[in-house]
Amino acid sequence: MSLHSGIPDAIAADVRHGERLEWWTLLWIGSVVVVMGLVMGASQAMKSAVIEDVLSLIPAIVFLLSVHWERKRANRRFPFGYRRANSLAFLVAATALLSVGGFLVYESVTTLVRQEHPTVGGITLFGETIWLGWLMIAALVYSVIPPLVLGRIKQPVAKRINDKVLHTDALMQKADWQTGLAAIAGIIGIGLGWWWADASAALFIALSIIKDAIGALKQAVAELLDGTPRALASNAIADDAKALIAALEARFGQVEVRLRETGRYIAAEVDCRPPAVIPTEAELMGEDKAWRLASLGFRPD
Amino acid sequence: MLALGACDALPRDASGTTSRVERTHELRVTVLPGTPDARPALALLGAYARDHGARLQLVPIHGEHAHKALEDGEIDVLVGHFAKASPWQADIALSKPVARGEPDDRHHPVLRIARRNGDNALILATDRLVDEAAR
Numbered sequence: 114m115s116l117h118s119g120i121p122d123a124i125a126a127d128v129r130h131g132e133r134l135e136w137w138t139l140l141w142i143g144s145v146v147v148v149m150g151l152v153m154g155a156s157q158a159m160k161s162a163v164i165e166d167v168l169s170l171i172p173a174i175v176f177l178l179s180v181h182w183e184r185k186r187a188n189r190r191f192p193f194g195y196r197r198a199n200s201l202a203f204l205v206a207a208t209a210l211l212s213v214g215g216f217l218v219y220e221s222v223t224t225l226v227r228q229e230h231p232t233v234g235g236i237t238l239f240g241e242t243i244w245l246g247w248l249m250i251a252a253l254v255y256s257v258i259p260p261l262v263l264g265r266i267k268q269p270v271a272k273r274i275n276d277k278v279l280h281t282d283a284l285m286q287k288a289d290w291q292t293g294l295a296a297i298a299g300i301i302g303i304g305l306g307w308w309w310a311d312a313s314a315a316l317f318i319a320l321s322i323i324k325d326a327i328g329a330l331k332q333a334v335a336e337l338l339d340g341t342p343r344a345l346a347s348n349a350i351a352d353d354a355k356a357l358i359a360a361l362e363a364r365f366g367q368v369e370v371r372l373r374e375t376g377r378y379i380a381a382e383v384d385c386r387p388p389a390v391i392p393t394e395a396e397l398m399g400e401d402k403a404w405r406l407a408s409l410g411f412r413p414d
Numbered sequence: 415m416l417a418l419g420a421c422d423a424l425p426r427d428a429s430g431t432t433s434r435v436e437r438t439h440e441l442r443v444t445v446l447p448g449t450p451d452a453r454p455a456l457a458l459l460g461a462y463a464r465d466h467g468a469r470l471q472l473v474p475i476h477g478e479h480a481h482k483a484l485e486d487g488e489i490d491v492l493v494g495h496f497a498k499a500s501p502w503q504a505d506i507a508l509s510k511p512v513a514r515g516e517p518d519d520r521h522h523p524v525l526r527i528a529r530r531n532g533d534n535a536l537i538l539a540t541d542r543l544v545d546e547a548a549r
Contacts, residue, residue, distance in 0.1 A: 230428045230532025232507040235541035240549070242542040244425055244534075304424035308532050 118194070119184040121404035124274045124377075131270050131279050132180055134263060135173040138282070141259035142170055142289070148255055152236075152248045159249055161220045161315070162296050166256065168216070169289050171209035172282035175202035179278060183376065196407075199278060199376030200336045206281040207329035213288055214326050217319035224312035231303050231311060246300045253297045260289035272345060275377040275405060277336075280345050281329050288322045339373040353402050357381060360397045364388075378407035387411040428532030431490055432466065432539075440471040444484075446494030447477045454513040455493045455527050458543045465539075481506060484530055491540070495523035506530065507537050509544050 120128050146166045153159035179202035187194035223229075233249065235242040264286030271279035295314035302310020332343045342354040354372050361370045361383055369384035388411075394403035427433070435441050441463040445452045456470065463470050473489050481502055484492045496508050499520040509527040510516065517524055527544070529537045 230530070232529075232531045232537060233425065233534055234507060234537040235545070237545050242538070242545045244538050246425060246534075301424070303428075303532075303534065304426065306426035306428045306430070306532075306534070308428040 119186065120180075123404040127270055127274045128180060128276075131267070131274060131276060132177060134267055134270065135176050135279075135282070138173040138259075138263050138286075139170060141263065142166055142173075145252075145256040145259060148252045152245065152252045159296070161217065162253070162256070162292060164216065165213050165292055166289065168209055168213045169260075169285045172206035172278060172285050175205045175209075176276070176278045176282060178202065179376070196376040196378055199276065200333070200374070203277045203281065203329070204333040204337060206278050206285070207326055207333045210281060210285055210288065210322065210329060211326035213285070214319050214322035217292065217315050217322065221312040221316035221319060225309060225316070228308070230308040233300065233303055244304070246304050249300050250297055253293050253300070257290045257293035257297075260286035260293070264290070275345065277329070277332060277345060277377075284325045284329065288318070288325070291318045291321070336374050341372050342374040342379055353398060353405060354379065356399075357397055357406065360392075364392060375407070377405065379405050380408040380410070381406065382410045382412060384412050384414070386413040425534035425538060427535045429487055429530065431487075431530065431533045432535045435463070435468045435490065435536075436466050439468045441466075441468050441491070442471045442473050442489040444473045444475045444480050444489045444492050446480055446492065449494050449525065451513075451525055452493050454547065455525055458512065458540065458547055459491060459493070459527065462539055462543060481528075484528060487530065490530070490533075490536070492528040494526070494528065496526045496528060497521045497523045502528070507533070509537075509540055510548070512544055513547060515548075 146163055149159060149163045149166065153163055179198040182195040182198035185191075185195045224231075233244065233246045236245045236248060238248075264283045267279055267283040267286065271277075271283060292315065295318045296311070298314045299311025302308075302314070328348060331348045335341075335343050335348065342351045343349065344351045354374075357372060357379065358370050361381065362368065365383055365385050365388070371382040373380050391409065394406040397409075398406050441459060443456070443459055445456070460470055473483075475483050475489065477494075480489070480492055480494075483489050484506055492506070496502065497520060498508075498516065500508060500523075502508075507529040509529070511524040511526055514524060527540055529540065
């Protein structure tokens with residue numbers, strides 16, 4: 114058990130899988146940004162979709178950075194290692210998600226208040242002038258597929274390695290494909306002469322993104338304030354943390370037990386004399402989750 | 415066939431301009447003062463009007479008020495010299511240059527047709543005519 118060493122063998126393969134998924138995310142979403150940039154024309158809705166896609170790369174980038182730091186060994190300048198980089202990355206990812214939601218709300222509300230009528234004209238391709246809206250819809254269909262697939266693959270991996278950054282990134286992917294579908298509805302709405310359709314659809318989706326982001330921010334702040342470990346998808350106490358408290362109380366009686374989370378790892382502190390035989394991680398957490406318990410300390414009165 | 419029909423059905427105008435032109439048989443056009451070469455643009459707009467059973471109705475408006483009149487729907491199109499990087503670019507929908515190529519200098523004003531934002535059917539139809547004329 115150590116708070117300071119790199120990534121445990123039990124989850125090393127899954128963490129590498131998560132890294133590969135994030136590299137794919139950067140590649141695919143990067144290509145989506147290029148395609149959307151080529152067809153966005155003067156459409157504010159498409160510009161917003163591109164900005165949202167660029168912001169959505171942030172969780173993937175901070176996940177890769179945090180895993181890189183997590184592998185580094187503790188040293189004289191950082192004697193407790195770098196595992197909390199994951200907690201910091203989680204805060205950044207949650208903030209990025211909130212920024213996407215906030216940006217979409219601002220764009221949608223200003224469009225509706227100013228009653229801006231979006232203009233989508235023609236584009237000449239191979240000698241034919243066609244409505245740019247059709248190209249935008251094709252680009253948006255392309256933009257919806259990668260996040261839909263990647264988000265679904267990431268969720269079980271995030272659960273196995275208990276990674277809130279990867280989980281937030283899966284939420285970001287959900288935001289991506291939902292805003293993509295909303296933008297398609299919006300472009301069709303523009304085509305039908307409903308100037309308000311695009312902004313209304315985006316506003317509806319933005320409110321759901323903000324709800325997810327505020328939930329993630331609460332968890333991130335709780336983690337940085339050494340709160341009891343939270344569940345992956347909500348601000349409730351994590352099930353394995355509850356089970357650990359119960360296991361420690363069963364073993365040491367009604368003593369004060371404090372848990373906190375550093376990245377994906379739990380540190381436990383029990384207010385009693387150290388026992389003659391220290392229980393193993395597997396005894397307290399079960400074989401599957403043994404890696405989660407990185408530190409167990411005893412504080413005699 | 416259904417898909418092709420759907421393709422032709424879109425886009426429509428947010429303000430219903432094309433329907434109004436067909437109903438009133440008038441396309442209201444203002445030519446900005448200082449546009450001596452407006453003839454090719456008026457010829458294109460005349461062709462558009464004929465296609466919709468309408469004729470051009472020239473509306474004299476002082477240059478200073480013409481953009482506002484277009485935004486407010488008092489006229490349907492505005493013909494004049496505009497740069498690609500025109501300060502009006504966000505407020506009105508500018509066509510490609512009429513009867514000439516795009517100048518290298520984005521700030522050089524050339525003959526263009528300005529349409530009201532959101533009039534996407536009118537914008538696409540006139541964009542097509544400008545492109546056909548260029549060919």
